[in-house]
Amino acid sequence: MPVPKSIENTPENRVGSGTTRTVSQTPHQNVPGTVTTGQSLQARKMRLIVELKLPQELKSCLVEDWELINKHKQLFQLPAKKNVDTILAEYVTFVKSQGKTDNREYSIDELVYGIREYFNRMLGTQLLCQFKKPQYAEIHLAYSHIPMSQVYGAPHLL
Template sequence: MLAFKEDEKILCFHGPLIYEAKVLKAENWEEKDSETGETGPHYYVHYKGWKQSWDEWVPESRALKFNEANLSRQQQLRELHLQKKKPTKTTGSPADRHESERGSRKRARDHSIDKEEDYMKRPEIKIPVPDALKAQLVDDWENVTKNQQLVPLPRSPTVVQLLDQYKTSKTDKKGDGRTEEILTEVVKGIKLYFDKALGNMLLYRFERNQYVEIRKKYAGKEMSEIYGAEHLLRLFVQMPSLIAQTNMEQDTIALLRDHLSEFMKFLLKHQKQFFLSEYENATPGYVSQTKSN
């Protein structure tokens, strides 16, 4: 039985702390969560004041009722966290130390609020998506969500192979070591973002069972070695908000944006080669399993 319903305001663990959140979806999972191994009630939540890219599925063990007891627990955890982060002082009277600690907590909270406000004010990075790739994204969405079809996995070329091909195509023939070094870091970064984001934000609901099966079948393999251009293109739609959440310097962001734009041109140039022309129909058993979940 689900303890929380859609649109309900809750408190939710994210790391060691508790945050206010809203339940967007509520489902009972029979398959184990690929991240936690948990079955049972799961909730797709949006954290108050956070960008949508942080929305995620969480097991019921991380969700709490929005009440005075849990709000008090939230505050206690925040204060404990702040105490762990500041150096302890052994001099002065207990009263002096109490005043010092209270002042430190206030400054830490104020600094945290300032950082959140600065983050919300940061302009989102624009990565232009060519019209042909926008159409590709629409077709991808329709194939999966409307037609109940799936991208056959493993894909060829994989995300790793696509990134290697891009790197090879851009490598300076004159042997500019610095350019190649930057290119290597960009490619590594895209791969890392993909592997981290796939399970949390790049899948449609209809694909989740396939993802769980793939994780079991190819245990130990990175998903960038299994998935291909279809899911990588979805990442590029999310990439601006992901970059906005980092502490990168503006010149670094500008350089990364240029490389990501170049990669989009690379995908466009090889669109027919990299993207599927037809998806595979899901089996009746798979459709039934998805509906039951």
């Protein structure tokens, strides 16, 4: 099965190879109406891009999900059987069960809190592709009383 051009493993798109750059800078357009900070014009036109190393299993899942959504126009059933909050809670339990209790318990709680907050705040505006946004609008209306991390699951967390 061919890999979509936007995520194929080319030098420009490579994630997780042995020769990855950890941080690079690319030009960034100024957004009208934004507030500038005292940064130079050069600094405002640059943004940092961080590359992540993903295991091949996750890459395969992401490719499969991309094809289901973009080629076959399929969406995941919501609410998810195993939601983001459950996944994060299981991760905290796993990390704490490893027995290393220096300052990790506090830092893992902070990390998971940050991931959950980011997910809930950015899901509707930054994390979903355009095709998924009508479903999000319906779900957000139906489940407005709970955080979306209790509705969405692993495919959206990835």
